[in-house]
Amino acid sequence: MLLADIGNSYFHIYNGSDVEHLSYADAIRKYSKEALCYISVKQQLDSTIENISLWKNISQEIQLQGAYETMGVDRRALCLSHDDGVFVDAGSAITVDIMENGEYMGGFILPGLKSMLKAYSSISPVLDTELNDTISLERLPTTTKDGISYGIIASIKALIDKHSDGKKLYFTGGDGKILSSFFEEAIYDEMLVFNGMRKVIKETEIC
Amino acid sequence: MLLADIGNSYFHIYNGSDVEHLSYADAIRKYSKEALCYISVKQQLDSTIENISLWKNISQEIQLQGAYETMGVDRRALCLSHDDGVFVDAGSAITVDIMENGEYMGGFILPGLKSMLKAYSSISPVLDTELNDTISLERLPTTTKDGISYGIIASIKALIDKHSDGKKLYFTGGDGKILSSFFEEAIYDEMLVFNGMRKVIKETEIC
Numbered sequence: 409m410l411l412a413d414i415g416n417s418y419f420h421i422y423n424g425s426d427v428e429h430l431s432y433a434d435a436i437r438k439y440s441k442e443a444l445c446y447i448s449v450k451q452q453l454d455s456t457i458e459n460i461s462l463w464k465n466i467s468q469e470i471q472l473q474g475a476y477e478t479m480g481v482d483r484r485a486l487c488l489s490h491d492d493g494v495f496v497d498a499g500s501a502i503t504v505d506i507m508e509n510g511e512y513m514g515g516f517i518l519p520g521l522k523s524m525l526k527a528y529s530s531i532s533p534v535l536d537t538e539l540n541d542t543i544s545l546e547r548l549p550t551t552t553k554d555g556i557s558y559g560i561i562a563s564i565k566a567l568i569d570k571h572s573d574g575k576k577l578y579f580t581g582g583d584g585k586i587l588s589s590f591f592e593e594a595i596y597d598e599m600l601v602f603n604g605m606r607k608v609i610k611e612t613e614i615c
Numbered sequence: 616m617l618l619a620d621i622g623n624s625y626f627h628i629y630n631g632s633d634v635e636h637l638s639y640a641d642a643i644r645k646y647s648k649e650a651l652c653y654i655s656v657k658q659q660l661d662s663t664i665e666n667i668s669l670w671k672n673i674s675q676e677i678q679l680q681g682a683y684e685t686m687g688v689d690r691r692a693l694c695l696s697h698d699d700g701v702f703v704d705a706g707s708a709i710t711v712d713i714m715e716n717g718e719y720m721g722g723f724i725l726p727g728l729k730s731m732l733k734a735y736s737s738i739s740p741v742l743d744t745e746l747n748d749t750i751s752l753e754r755l756p757t758t759t760k761d762g763i764s765y766g767i768i769a770s771i772k773a774l775i776d777k778h779s780d781g782k783k784l785y786f787t788g789g790d791g792k793i794l795s796s797f798f799e800e801a802i803y804d805e806m807l808v809f810n811g812m813r814k815v816i817k818e819t820e821i822c
Contacts, residue, residue, distance in 0.1 A: 416739045449741070476757045478741070500738045504766075506755060514755025516766040517742065519734035527726035527734040531707045532623045534656070534685075535724065548713060548721025548778075550683045559711075559723040559774075566773035567766075571755075 409615055410439060413482055413601045414448035414457075416500040418582070422602040429582070436460070445615040447481045447605060469614050470605070474512035486580065487512055488604035494572050495600070496588075499581040504568055506575070516567070521583045524560045541586050565590050616822055617646060620689055620808045621655035621664075623707040625789070629809040636789070643667070652822040654688045654812060676821050677812070681719035693787065694719055695811035700783040701775065702807070705790035711775055713782070723774070728790045731767045748793050772797050 412435070413420040419435035421428045421444075430438065432453060440460050447467045448457070457463060472484040483503050486495045491510040497503045498520065505515030519527065521539060529536035540557040543549070545565065549558045564587065568577070579588035580600040588594040597603075609615045619642070620627040626642035628635045628651075637645065639660060647667050654674045655664070664670060679691040690710050693702045698717040704710045705727065712722030726734065728746060736743035747764040750756070752772065756765040771794065775784070786795035787807040795801040804810075816822045 449739070451741075474757075476759075478759050480741075501735070501742060503762075514757045515762060516756055516769065517735070517759070517762045518766040518770060519731065519738065523734040523738055524726065526737070527730040528708070528724070530733070531726065531730055532656070534658075534687075535708060549723055550681075550721045552683075552685050552724070555710075555722060555724045559725040562723065562777075563725060563770040563774040566777050567770040570769075570773050 410442055410444040411602050411605050412444055412446035414446055414450050416449060427598045447485055449480045449482055466614055469608050469612055472512050482601055485601045485604035488607050489600040493576040493578050496579045497581040498583040498587045506571060518564055528556055561590055617649055617651040618809050618812050619651055619653035621653055621657050634805045654692055656687045656689055673821050676815055676819055679719050689808055692808045692811035695814050696807040700785050701779050703786045704788040705794045706788040713778060725771055735763055768797055
C-alpha cells in the first residue's frame, strides 16, 4: 500500500521502503494507476485528485486528541507518531507541536527556511543572501550574512529549546535534517508522518 | 537643524521637537528647501538626494568601535545612543545589536513583523492572517492565527531574552512599541537613532 502526504510544495510518497519527494504532476503521472492512501493540506489540488479512483483520502480519519479544528492533517499525523515529544516539521512552513501522554498540548508555526530568506531579500537587496547552515550559535555574528543566518536559526532554536523541557525532539520535513543539526540528541526521521498514518490505518483498517 | 534617518521603507525626520515618518517623495517635497543632515541605508535614493544642495549626508561620520564594514549606518547610530545595552530596531527588518562599554559586540537580523506575516501568507492561503499583538506567551496556542502570532513574537522574544542577560533593552522603529510591550522594563524611544547622530554631530561639529 502506497502512502502519500501531500504538502504545500511537494508530494511525499512512502512506497514501502523509501520516501520520495515529487512534484504534484510527477506524482500523479507516476502513481495514478496504483492504490494509494493519502492525506493532503493542498486544497487547490482536491478537485484533481478526487478523480483518481485508486486513491483514497484518509484525512478525515486522522483524529488527534486535543487538536483544534483547523490544524493541518499532516501535523496531526506527525503528532500521532509518538505519545510524547516535541514534533518539528521543517518544510515550506515550520510547525512545532507538543504532545504529552498521547494528548496534543498546542503548538506554533514559523515560516520555513526558504520563506525566511525570501522575506529578508524582499526587504532590501542588501539582505539578499544564502543560509550559512553551519553558523556558530556560540558567538554573536558580525557580518550581514551571518547576522541573517543567526537570526533565522537561533530564533527558531531558542523557542524550541524553551519548550523542549526534557522532552524528546523529533524532526521531519525537507529542512528537518539541517535544523536538527543545531540540537543535541534530536531525532530526524522522514517516516514520522507516515508512521502516524500507519497507526491510524492499523486501528481503523481504512486502507 | 533637521535630522533624517532614511530607512528601507520610510523617511524619519526629527524637526527639533517631533519625529515624522514620511514617504520619500513627501519628505523631499516638504524639506528640500531646508538645511538637513541625514544618514541613509536606501542606496536606490542616493542619486536623487545628492542633488539637494541643503542636505548633507553624514553616514561616513557615524563610526562605531567594533562595527563590521557593511553594518547599516542606522544600526551604528542606534548603538551610539548608549554605551551599554541591547538595541532593537523593529522596522522593515528587525535588527538586534549588543553594546558593552561603548564597544559593539555583534548582532543579528530578523525580518520585520509585516515581512513575517507576508512570508506566511506566501506559503499558503491558510496561513494568511493578521498579527494578534496581544497574544499570551504564557500558554501554547491552539489556533492557526495564534500559532502564527506566537511563532513570530515568541521566537523573537526568546532570542532577545537569551542575549539580554541583565542589560537594558532599548526599542525603536515602527513596530518597536508593539514589540517592547512583550518585555518587562523595556525602553521604547523613537529618538535613539537621532540621539546617536547628535552625539556624533556634537563631537565632530560636522553639521
